[in-house]
Amino acid sequence: MAVISRGFGSRRRESDASLPPGQYLTQDFPVLSAGPTPRIDTADWEFSITNETGVVSKWNWEQLHALPIEDIGTDIHCVTRWSKLGTHWRGVSLDTLFKDVDTTYEYTMAHCYGGYTTNIPLADLLDGKAWIAFDFDGEDLDPEHGGPARLLVPHLYFWKSAKWIKGLQMLPQDQPGFWEQNGYNMYGDPWQEQRYW
Amino acid sequence: MTGTVKAVRAETESARSLDIEVPGWRGNIAGQHVDVRLTAEDGYQAVRSYSLASSGSGEQLQLAVDKLPDGEVSPYLVDDVMPGDLLEIRGPLGGWFIWQPSLAGPVQLIAGGSGVVPLMAMIRSRAQSDSTAPFRLLYSVRNPDDVFFRSELEAPTPGLDVTWAYTRATPPGWPRPAGRVTGDDLSAHCFPASDDPAVFVCGPTGFVEAVANALVLLGHDPGRVKTERFGGA
Numbered sequence: 449m450a451v452i453s454r455g456f457g458s459r460r461r462e463s464d465a466s467l468p469p470g471q472y473l474t475q476d477f478p479v480l481s482a483g484p485t486p487r488i489d490t491a492d493w494e495f496s497i498t499n500e501t502g503v504v505s506k507w508n509w510e511q512l513h514a515l516p517i518e519d520i521g522t523d524i525h526c527v528t529r530w531s532k533l534g535t536h537w538r539g540v541s542l543d544t545l546f547k548d549v550d551t552t553y554e555y556t557m558a559h560c561y562g563g564y565t566t567n568i569p570l571a572d573l574l575d576g577k578a579w580i581a582f583d584f585d586g587e588d589l590d591p592e593h594g595g596p597a598r599l600l601v602p603h604l605y606f607w608k609s610a611k612w613i614k615g616l617q618m619l620p621q622d623q624p625g626f627w628e629q630n631g632y633n634m635y636g637d638p639w640q641e642q643r644y645w
Numbered sequence: 646m647t648g649t650v651k652a653v654r655a656e657t658e659s660a661r662s663l664d665i666e667v668p669g670w671r672g673n674i675a676g677q678h679v680d681v682r683l684t685a686e687d688g689y690q691a692v693r694s695y696s697l698a699s700s701g702s703g704e705q706l707q708l709a710v711d712k713l714p715d716g717e718v719s720p721y722l723v724d725d726v727m728p729g730d731l732l733e734i735r736g737p738l739g740g741w742f743i744w745q746p747s748l749a750g751p752v753q754l755i756a757g758g759s760g761v762v763p764l765m766a767m768i769r770s771r772a773q774s775d776s777t778a779p780f781r782l783l784y785s786v787r788n789p790d791d792v793f794f795r796s797e798l799e800a801p802t803p804g805l806d807v808t809w810a811y812t813r814a815t816p817p818g819w820p821r822p823a824g825r826v827t828g829d830d831l832s833a834h835c836f837p838a839s840d841d842p843a844v845f846v847c848g849p850t851g852f853v854e855a856v857a858n859a860l861v862l863l864g865h866d867p868g869r870v871k872t873e874r875f876g877g878a
Contacts, residue, residue, distance in 0.1 A: 450684040451647050451731045457685025459717040470692050472717075479850045479874045482741055484857035484867045528694060562867060592854055630740035644738060 466523055467531050468638035474530040477593065482626065485591045486562035486612050493596055495580060496615040499551040507545070509596070512580065515540045520579055522602040524609070525638040537600055539581030542573040553618040557625060558599055561612040566625035567634065568601060568608055570618070577603055580613060605636040605643070646670060648734045650726055651705070656793040660759060661723050662698060662709040667734050672702035675770035676743035676763045676845070679706070679736030683718060693718040696763040696847075696873075697737065698794075700770040706734075709793055711759035742845065742873045746774035750843060753836045754782040755826075755856055757848020761793050763873065764847060768798075768805060777804060781842075783834050785810040785826045785852065808834040826852070828859040838864035847873040 461472055490509040497505045507515075520537040556573065558566050572578065581600040582589050589595035594611025601608045607627050628634050633642040648665040655661045673679075677700075682692045699707040712723040726732075744752060744767040752771075754764040761784055771780055784807065786792050798807050810830055811823045821830075836842035844865060846856050853874045860870050 450682075450688070450690065451733050452686055453683040453721070453726075453732060454730055455725055456683045456691075456721050457687065457689050459720060460685070460689055460691070461717055472691070476876070478876060479854070481872060481874065483872050484861045484870050485854060486867065529692065592850070627741075631738055 464533070466533050468525055469641050471525055471529055471531040471638065474532060476530075477532065478526065478528070478530055479592050480526060480528060480607065481592070481611065482564065483562065487591060488561045488596055488612060490596050494615075495545075495597065495613060497545060497549050498615065498617045499549055500553050500618055500620070501550075503550065505545070505549055512540055512582075512597070515544050518579065520581065520600065520602075522600075524602050524606050527605040527607055527632060527636070527643050531638075536585050537579065537581040538583035539579035539597070539600060541576065542578040542580070543576065545580065546570075546574060549618075551618045553620050555619040555622045556616045557619055557623060558608075558610040558613060559615045559617060560610050561614050564610060564612065564626050566608050566610050567619075567623055567628060568599075568604070569622065569635075572601060572604065573616075577601065603637075605632075605638050607632060608636050646734050648706070648732045650728050650730045650732065652728055653726065656709055657711075657791050659723065660709060660711040660793060662707055662793075663722065663726065664705060664707050665732060665734065666705050668704055670704045670706060670734075673697055673700055673706070673737035674743045674745055675700035675766035677737035677739045677766075678763070679708070679734050679738060681708070681718070681722070682733040682735065683721065684733070691718050694738070696766070698762045698765045698769070700766045701773055709759065709762045709765070742847070742871050744770065744843065744845065746770060746776040746778075748843065749776075749778055751779045751836045751840050752781070753842040753844045754780065755831075755835070755844065755846045755848075756782065756784045757826075757852035757856075758786060758791065759793065760846075760848030760852070760873070760875070762847075764845060765794050765797075767845065768802075771805070772802065779836075780805045781834065781836055782807045783810060783826065783830065784808070785812060785848070787811070787813040789814065789816045806834075826856060826859075828863060831856070831859055831863060835860075838866070841866070841869065844870045845873075846870065849876045850874040
């Protein structure tokens with residue numbers, strides 16, 4: 449039984465069926481980062497996937513851009529309760545990047561420039577569900593939003609869409625990343641409101 | 646958990662602090678936040694996160710909330726809530742942007758506006774413990790009227806240095822002209838990188854971005870600079 453807050457509710461926002469439970473709509477693009485924004489020159493940028501035998505698949509900035517680039521229209525949902533609907537991104541599908549990766553492991557850890565990490569099951573990165581994104585709303589992705597490139601996994605809370613992405617490491621079991629060690633849920637499904645431990 | 650508002654106090658024209666008693670609350674570490682859930686009479690609910698200005702054990706906690714003009718929860722907490730009202734509280738939450746008295750080294754706090762709230766919890770946590778960790782606070786506000794916790798921060802506290810930076814208007818005769826916090830302000834008033842301070846920066850996104858970038862340029866290890874941002878960019 450909820451406690452009624454006397455007189456609350458006069459300024460409520462319009463509800464929207466596209467919003468997961470407990471989220472509100474914003475037109476802004478708020479920033480959630482644990483520390484200073486790292487600056488990475490695209491000349492030094494590299495993205496890699498490392499499998500269980502230590503085989504590393506690697507792409508530099510030019511090699512990434514030589515792959516098929518997709519236009520992505522999606523809603524995004526931050527654990528801090530804002531959602532943004534109909535955002536536009538460009539990037540390379542993880543399906544493309546995993547095509548020649550030989551692995552039987554089912555979990556991944558995303559590693560980032562600046563040291564951030566987050567864990568994601570491999571199944572959530574495949575089948576058109578995730579990208580390495582470098583363009584937001586027709587512009588190069590701002591460093592504070594994860595540029596030059598971030599992971600984009602929009603069906604999970606946005607902390608899983610790791611900014612300043614550097615690589616994915618295949619893991620035999622799920623292990624907590626940075627926020628997952630600091631209070632956030634291991635999986636982070638916004639429709640199940642999997643925010644915290 | 647259900648909390649009862651025990652006292653409210655205006656901090657600025659647009660902000661106030663709320664003392665809330667929460668039976669069963671087991672205390673919190675300085676820097677942590679709570680989710681506050683409000684339910685309207687027709688069942689409509691909204692939840693927002695607020696930093697705690699308080700820390701330690703006990704069943705009383707304090708929030709300090711700044712009103713967002715287009716907000717739906719903060720105007721209620723700032724304008725409408727009265728002592729005796731009930732709020733649902735979940736927490737404490739967050740394990741990163743925290744300070745504990747067992748940490749001995751110097752601590753540099755840098756606040757923009759209402760970003761001072763979790764930093765105030767750290768200052769109070771230090772005061773309530775036997776910590777001798779040296780603390781400095783650089784507190785940026787638009788105008789002299791925008792200061793939270795003024796009397797508490799102006800009271801001399803051994804081991805705590807407070808520097809005020811005004812961005813739009815200063816008190817009369819103030820030596821530093823009004824303006825945004827710059828790298829020069831950080832060099833003049835903050836622990837240098839060579840002291841290896843733990844740095845906590847909290848405020849609006851643009852403020853935190855600028856300050857954190859300047860700290861890194863001044864040689865601070867990015868791994869020692871913890872940030873908490875609010876608002877859009």
